[in-house]
Amino acid sequence: MIGTHAQDSFERIFFAAARTRLVTDPQHVCEIVPVTGEASQGEHVVLLTISSTQFRLLLLLHVTDDEATRAYYVGGAESAVVDAFMEFGNLCCGAMNQQLVEHFPDLGMSTPYALGSQCLPYLRELKPDHVKSYALTIDGAVRLGATLCICTHTPLDFVAEALAETHESAGELELF
Known part of the structure; x- marks a missing residue:
């Protein structure tokens, strides 16, 4: 069972991470709107997990290999959109992990896979105890989707403090 405070905290942590880590430029805007249902919002799904002894969070980022997404994440490079996007997904999940470790010191994070x-x-x-999907629009042109799926092992409720959405690093070293 996951409490309403925890659901809200996970959502706010995801929103802050997406707005700072899924953009290629800190000046770009990432709009996030909840959606209903399980409809896919892209042909590929980049899956990342954050696990603790109390829960497992799956972050599924939906991406389509279309012209706008390719121009935004790949530019003129020859690599596939999903390959280039995996690094952005990894950064987003890492930012979430950094916020969650304040409440759950025993976290582990997966490498992304498509x-x-x-x-x-x-x-x-x-x-799952909680599943919620979102439509993301980056810089008015790039359309992504995201699904947060949380499975708990014990009753879970916590309150994350208000999050500052900054794109700056504190100089920490993280290996993924």
Whole structure:
């Protein structure tokens, strides 16, 4: 069971991380709107997890290899959109991990990996305690999706303090 304070805290932590880590320029705006249902918001899903002894959080970032997304994340490079986007997903998940470690010191984070969007209905098999999806629009042109899926092992509720959305690093070294 996940409490309403924890649901709100996870959402605020995700919003702050997405707005600072999924953009290529700190001046770009990342708009986030909740959506209903399990409809895929991209042909590829970049999956990352944050796990503790109390919960497992799956962050699924939906991305489509379209012209706007390719121009934004790849530019003129020859790499695939999903490969380039994985690093941004990793940065986003890492920022979430940094906020959550203040409440859960035993966290572990996965490396990102890509799945096809047809895998989304199988989230139900995990018997999650909380699932919420969002539509993201970056710099008015790039459309992404995100799904937060949280499975708990024990009752979970916490309150994360108000988060400052900064793009600056404090100089810490993280290996992913």
